[in-house]
Amino acid sequence: MIDDRLRRPTTTTTDDAPAGADQPKTDAAGRISFRTRIVLALLLTSTLPLAVFGLIVFAAELILGRQGADAVASQVQLFAFAVLVAVAVFTAFGLASELTTPLRDLAASVDRVSKGDLGDPIVVAGDDELARLAESHNRLASDLERRNRELGSILEAIDQVSPRDDVDAIVERVGPDAVAAFALIDAVVIMGDPGTIGLEEVVPGVSRPLRAVMRAGGADIGVLIGRLPATRRWEPADQDLFELFASAMAAAIRNAQLFATVESQNRQLLDLDAAKDEFLRGVSHNLQTPLTSIRAYAEQLDAASPDRRLGIIAEQSERLSRMVRQLLTVTRLESGALRPRIEVVSLATRVRKAWEGLGVDGVAFELRDASDGWLAVADPDQLDQVLWALLDNAIKYGGGAPVTASLAVDEEARRIHLTIADDGPGVAETDRWRLFRRFERGSASVSDGGSGLGLYVSRELCRAMGGELVLAAAGERGAAFTVMLPGETGEEP
Amino acid sequence: MLGGGRVYRILLVDDDANMLALLADQLRADGYEVSTARDGEEALRRLRTSWPDFLIIDMMMPRMDGLSLAREIKNQADLPIIVLSAIDAGDSKADLLEEVAEDYVTKPYHYPELRARINRVLRRLGDKVPRKSLILGPDLTLDLHRREATVGGQTVQLTPTESRLLYALAANLGQTVPTETLLARGWAETEDADPSYVWVTMRRLRQKVEVDPNRPAHVQTVRGIGYRLVGAVGRDGEVGAEGRPAL
Numbered sequence: 001m002i003d004d005r006l007r008r009p010t011t012t013t014t015d016d017a018p019a020g021a022d023q024p025k026t027d028a029a030g031r032i033s034f035r036t037r038i039v040l041a042l043l044l045t046s047t048l049p050l051a052v053f054g055l056i057v058f059a060a061e062l063i064l065g066r067q068g069a070d071a072v073a074s075q076v077q078l079f080a081f082a083v084l085v086a087v088a089v090f091t092a093f094g095l096a097s098e099l100t101t102p103l104r105d106l107a108a109s110v111d112r113v114s115k116g117d118l119g120d121p122i123v124v125a126g127d128d129e130l131a132r133l134a135e136s137h138n139r140l141a142s143d144l145e146r147r148n149r150e151l152g153s154i155l156e157a158i159d160q161v162s163p164r165d166d167v168d169a170i171v172e173r174v175g176p177d178a179v180a181a182f183a184l185i186d187a188v189v190i191m192g193d194p195g196t197i198g199l200e201e202v203v204p205g206v207s208r209p210l211r212a213v214m215r216a217g218g219a220d221i222g223v224l225i226g227r228l229p230a231t232r233r234w235e236p237a238d239q240d241l242f243e244l245f246a247s248a249m250a251a252a253i254r255n256a257q258l259f260a261t262v263e264s265q266n267r268q269l270l271d272l273d274a275a276k277d278e279f280l281r282g283v284s285h286n287l288q289t290p291l292t293s294i295r296a297y298a299e300q301l302d303a304a305s306p307d308r309r310l311g312i313i314a315e316q317s318e319r320l321s322r323m324v325r326q327l328l329t330v331t332r333l334e335s336g337a338l339r340p341r342i343e344v345v346s347l348a349t350r351v352r353k354a355w356e357g358l359g360v361d362g363v364a365f366e367l368r369d370a371s372d373g374w375l376a377v378a379d380p381d382q383l384d385q386v387l388w389a390l391l392d393n394a395i396k397y398g399g400g401a402p403v404t405a406s407l408a409v410d411e412e413a414r415r416i417h418l419t420i421a422d423d424g425p426g427v428a429e430t431d432r433w434r435l436f437r438r439f440e441r442g443s444a445s446v447s448d449g450g451s452g453l454g455l456y457v458s459r460e461l462c463r464a465m466g467g468e469l470v471l472a473a474a475g476e477r478g479a480a481f482t483v484m485l486p487g488e489t490g491e492e493p
Numbered sequence: 494m495l496g497g498g499r500v501y502r503i504l505l506v507d508d509d510a511n512m513l514a515l516l517a518d519q520l521r522a523d524g525y526e527v528s529t530a531r532d533g534e535e536a537l538r539r540l541r542t543s544w545p546d547f548l549i550i551d552m553m554m555p556r557m558d559g560l561s562l563a564r565e566i567k568n569q570a571d572l573p574i575i576v577l578s579a580i581d582a583g584d585s586k587a588d589l590l591e592e593v594a595e596d597y598v599t600k601p602y603h604y605p606e607l608r609a610r611i612n613r614v615l616r617r618l619g620d621k622v623p624r625k626s627l628i629l630g631p632d633l634t635l636d637l638h639r640r641e642a643t644v645g646g647q648t649v650q651l652t653p654t655e656s657r658l659l660y661a662l663a664a665n666l667g668q669t670v671p672t673e674t675l676l677a678r679g680w681a682e683t684e685d686a687d688p689s690y691v692w693v694t695m696r697r698l699r700q701k702v703e704v705d706p707n708r709p710a711h712v713q714t715v716r717g718i719g720y721r722l723v724g725a726v727g728r729d730g731e732v733g734a735e736g737r738p739a740l
Contacts, residue, residue: 281586285553285579285600292601293511296519321601325581332584343654344693349685375693381581381599488696490689492716 034099034128041095049088056080102130110137118145147241153181154245161252163259170256171222174249178226182210182242187226189214189249194223205230210239212246216254224249273335280328287324291317315359322388329385330438330453333460340379340465344488347376347383347418351405354387360395364402371407373490376416382461383485386469389454390420390481397479398422409487416487419472421480427471435471455481501615502526502543506536506562507551507577516549519604533557537565545572547614552578552590552597560586563593573614577602591640591653606682613681617660627663629711630725632704635659642702649701654679654694662712662722671719695720 032040060076109122118141122134157177161170171189178187185207190197191214200209207227214222224246228234295317302310332338348369355365376383394403401423408417427435438456459469467485503525507513510531517527528545530536532554548566552559563574576590576597590597595614598607627635634643640656642649651659661678662670672688679694680686695714699706713721 277584281580281584282553288579288600289509289512289551293509293515295601296515296604318601328581328584341652343652344690344697346685346687346690353684373689375689377693377697488693490693492688492692 032128034130037099041092041099045088045092045095048091049084053081053084056084102134106130106134106137109134109141113137113141113144118142118148143235143237147237150181150238150241153177154241154248157181157245158248158252161249161256163252163255165256167253167256167260170249170253174224174253175226177249178224178242178245181245182226182228182238183232184210185227185229187224189222189224191222194220197223197225200225208232208234210234210242212239212243214246214250214253216247216250221250221253276331280331284324284328288321291321291324295321311359315357318357318359322385326385326389326453326457329382329457329461333457338382338460338464340382340461342377342465343380344375345378345380345383347371347407347416347485350376350380350383351387351391351407351418351420354384354391355403355405358388358391358395363395363398363400366402366404368404368406371409371416371487374409374416374487375490376485376487378465378467378485379461382465386458386461386483389458390483393454393481394420394422394424394479397424399424401478410484414487415467415484418483418485419480420483421473421478423478426477426479432471436469458483500524500526501547502528502545503611504528504530504536504539504545504548506530506533506548506554506559508532508554509551512551523608533559533562533565536562540566540569544570546618547573547575547595547611549575549577549611550594552576552580560589560593567593573618575607575610575614609681613657613678616678629722633702633711635663635702637663644702645704651698651701655698655701658691658694658698659722662720665721667721667723669715669719669721673719675719691720 057077057080060073060080064073064076105122109120112120121138121141154177157173157180161173171191175186175188178184187210194213199211202208207230210224210226210228212224213220214224224242295314298310298313298317301307302314329338348367348371351367355367391403391405403423404421406419406421408419409415410417436455436459438453455469462469462483462485465485467483470482470484471479472482473480503520505513505517505520505527506529507516508531513529513531517529520527528539528543530539533556536548536550548563550559550562554562557565559576559578563576566572566574574594576594577600578590578597579600580586580590581599587597595617596610598610627637629635632645636642637651637656637660640651640653642651642659658675658679661675672691675691675695676686676688680690683690695712699709699712702712703709710725711723713723715721
């Protein structure tokens with residue numbers, strides 16, 4: 001923010017400053033130069049007492065005569081001498097203090113100026129050396145004050161531009177701001193290469209052209225030109241201030257340009273993201289709708305005349321549906337748009353249903369439920385995706401060996417642990433670190449047709465639900481994954 | 494069938510001819526009277542001549558999508574709507590869907606699940622819960638159509654299940670609603686759901702809507718039977734004015 005001192009009004013003081021109080025005295029001595037006054041004062045203090053002493057001695061001799069009054073006369077002379085010395089000392093003091101008053105005022109005033117108080121001019125009448133000194137001091141102070149004011153206006157102008165402002169609006173306001181800050185006749189910003197913008201000649205007596213290059217980020221983006229009234233002085237310090245203003249405004253314009261660019265890119269990205277969402281919705285719709293029909297008709301036919309092949313059609317279409325959904329989940333994970341819908345679910349039921357949904361023949365499945373009535377607190381849809389992926393993996397890598405799912409409760413952490421274990425080749429030590437990465441799978445089997453997304457998606461989903469997915473065991477044989485989810489005891493309250 | 498033999502009329506709107514025929518067959522086999530429309534405009538035309546008991550609308554259709562159609566219909570009448578969609582709860586549009594429709598079913602749907610949801614929607618037809626705020630006391634206001642509760646000045650979001658349970662409780666304000674009823678309302682589509690679902694969900698609900706969950710003022714347990722929703726409670730713990738709050 002802007003320092004208040006910079007904005008103080010031009011004249012503020014009516015206080016009893018020494019300079020003002022001494023005005024009449026300096027007026028009285030106004031016509032005589034300072035040097036003359038010092039000469040007069042020195043002469044006065046050195047010669048006047050001597051002259052008076054001479055007069056007194058002369059008068060005493062006239063009055064007392066020559067006869068026999070020597071003792072009285074010398075006493076009178078001694079007394080007169082003493083009185084005159086005292087008078088001379090006092091007169092010298094008086095004159096010295098009279099003569100140095102303006103000097104002390106000047107010193108006090110310079111002191112105030114250096115402390116930032118530019119309000120009071122020193123008034124010294126006449127045109128002696130002291131008056132000229134006071135005048136140049138006053139001019140310095142008023143210049144300082146004017147530049148302070150200009151700097152204040154500049155800071156205020158800078159303060160009022162925000163990178164969110166329209167670039168053109170900022171460009172347009174720089175001119176008026178410059179006019180206000182520097183008391184110019186007019187000013188305007190011309191955007192473009194400064195080299196192409198011609199210089200104006202300075203003609204005495206006519207308004208003076210001003211010019212400052214607008215430089216930001218190492219590039220010249222334009223020129224600030226203006227006209228100064230012919231009567232105004234324009235010193236290098238003023239030009240410096242003018243250029244400072246131009247470069248600050250150039251930076252503001254540059255920021256606004258960058259901000260606008262970022263904003264528009266942002267909008268583009270949002271548009272693209274929305275378009276992507278819409279596209280995925282369309283893809284999903286266009287795939288899921290026929291898959292729904294296929295499965296439903298297959299189920300209807302199977303119900304009418306049971307045929308194992310119809311069951312396979314139904315299961316495979318279901319499988320395709322799940323893969324489509326998994327892809328949707330991946331894109332949502334990437335865009336951070338995944339929002340779990342937390343409900344209360346029985347993990348045991350959900351696992352059993354997921355296993356049935358996979359429609360596997362010839363693989364034994366065992367569910368060991370030690371959850372003691374605890375229920376998981378999770379998003380049912382997302383949980384299903386995790387279960388399908390883990391069970392599918394267990395079947396795929398288990399090579400026909402039994403798959404077991406076991407449920408246990410960590411009462412202290414209020415979590416339910418579900419461990420799904422297969423009896424396959426397990427996960428090689430070298431593969432473990434990349435198991436949960438996207439598009440990775442165990443090197444043991446390459447041509448399994450999986451997407452390589454299952455574990456990645458599952459772990460992310462578990463985490464989104466406030467849980468975790470870890471590789472629990474990876475021995476010589478078999479892999480086991482443990483899903484940990486928030487849980488609650490199922491007791492009646 | 495529900496409603497003592499009454500035949501419910503469904504208007505089914507889907508642009509996919511296969512789906513339309515399949516679902517119409519399935520619903521007719523269950524005793525519903527089904528009429529069909531291939532797009533939103535046709536559906537609106539049909540609504541001008543006959544009024545179904547509820548609608549099943551596909552989310553993605555050419556010309557007028559399911560969401561716009563559902564909004565259009567809700568502007569005219571408070572007909573229950575179930576939306577069929579290929580988007581799931583994680584989609585950014587799912588919230589919009591829940592605002593205009595009573596329920597939505599994700600494709601590929603399982604018919605039994607859809608049927609369970611239809612039954613739940615029909616059951617709720619009898620619930621007369623105002624669509625404006627339900628003020629239960631200085632510390633609790635329910636806005637069930639928006640799935641929101643205001644607890645001690647703070648707005649909390651309710652899950653779909655929580656708001657379904659509160660609907661059932663609010664429709665019987667001050668009276669005990671059996672756990673079994675709540676189970677049917679909250680988990681119509683879930684097989685093997687047991688009362689512990691209700692208990693745990695109610696416990697979690699209390700954490701959300703009660704200022705002091707250990708001494709519930711509004712969501713009260715009637716041990717061994719069920720739950721009841723009451724308005725502001727008097728000093729002696731009795732429910733004031735038959736538990737009927739100011740609306």
